[in-house]
Amino acid sequence: EQKLGTPKIKGRIHFDEKYTWVKNHWEYRLTAIDSKTKFVLAEIVVVERTLDACVAFLRQVKNWCYAQMLEQYKKELKKPAKKRKLTVFVSDKFGNYKSAWKKLFSRITKINFGVPIACKKFGLKHNNNSVERHNRELSRRFDALNFFQSHEGAQSTSTLCKVLHNYINPHTMLGGKTPAESAELILPLGTNKLLNLIEIARKVEMTI
Numbered sequence: 001e002q003k004l005g006t007p008k009i010k011g012r013i014h015f016d017e018k019y020t021w022v023k024n025h026w027e028y029r030l031t032a033i034d035s036k037t038k039f040v041l042a043e044i045v046v047v048e049r050t051l052d053a054c055v056a057f058l059r060q061v062k063n064w065c066y067a068q069m070l071e072q073y074k075k076e077l078k079k080p081a082k083k084r085k086l087t088v089f090v091s092d093k094f095g096n097y098k099s100a101w102k103k104l105f106s107r108i109t110k111i112n113f114g115v116p117i118a119c120k121k122f123g124l125k126h127n128n129n130s131v132e133r134h135n136r137e138l139s140r141r142f143d144a145l146n147f148f149q150s151h152e153g154a155q156s157t158s159t160l161c162k163v164l165h166n167y168i169n170p171h172t173m174l175g176g177k178t179p180a181e182s183a184e185l186i187l188p189l190g191t192n193k194l195l196n197l198i199e200i201a202r203k204v205e206m207t208i
Contacts, residue, residue, distance in 0.1 A: 001163070002064050003204045007183035009065055011036030012088040012112075015058070015097065020045065021147040022154050029158050030057045035090075038171050039179035040162045041065065045155040054100035062104050073108035086110050168193045 015032040028049055032042040042060035046053040069087045076084035086109050091097040093114035101111050148154040167187065170176045180187065189196045 001201075004187060004200065005185045006064060006068070007034070007037065007039045007041065007180065007185045009034055009037075009041075009068060009087060010183070012090050013041060013061065014090045015042070016092060017049065020154050020158075022151055023147070023149055027151065027154060029154070030054070032058070032061055034179075034183065037179050037182040038165075038174060039183040039185075040166055043158055043162045045151065045158050047151070049094065049096055051096045051099055054096045055103055058100045058104050069105070069108055088112060163197070164194075167197055 012035045013032055014035055015030065017028040017030045019026050020029050021027075025047075027045055027047050029043065029045050030049070030053075031040060033040050041064060042057055044053070044057045044060070046057070072085070072087055076086060087105075089101055089105065089109060089111040091101070091111065091113055098111065098113050101109075101113075105111075148157065165179065167178055167180045167189065170178055171182070174182045187197065187200060189200075
């Protein structure tokens, strides 16, 4: 997917998890989403939220978008540290999330750590609503399947949901645009978006 182009980050990057029942145990679907464009920048299904798993998850964001984060950092470097407008990550208080962010992004970005959805009522500006809303929508799709028979099945379904969300389905909060269009990642998909996306991805894969 990263060969199709680079989405422009316009908001804060929220990341969180949802539970997924796989055969006879729970697994986690980790998601990172841009709060303004609603573009899903990373997703992965893991058995446990270990530090290595969280690093692998956020590394998807780094591989895709690090160059523009670095450009923003360089642009703000002359300002006092407290006044720099850097890329901001938002997560709840799970420790491995912050450790993974620190390992990959701490030099050039900021993080609002330990921010639950309920914080809005206490006047805090940056709650985790964006990814929470996305996870609720994802839960409806996953619940319709009841449960998965394998880890691979859960991951494949998760990836397909991400593709449909980013490139195919118009988002109600984006005035009918898809998240990819909002993030200025424009592909010539025409009216038959899914078929054309498959054909574009196949051509890209054949050239790698």
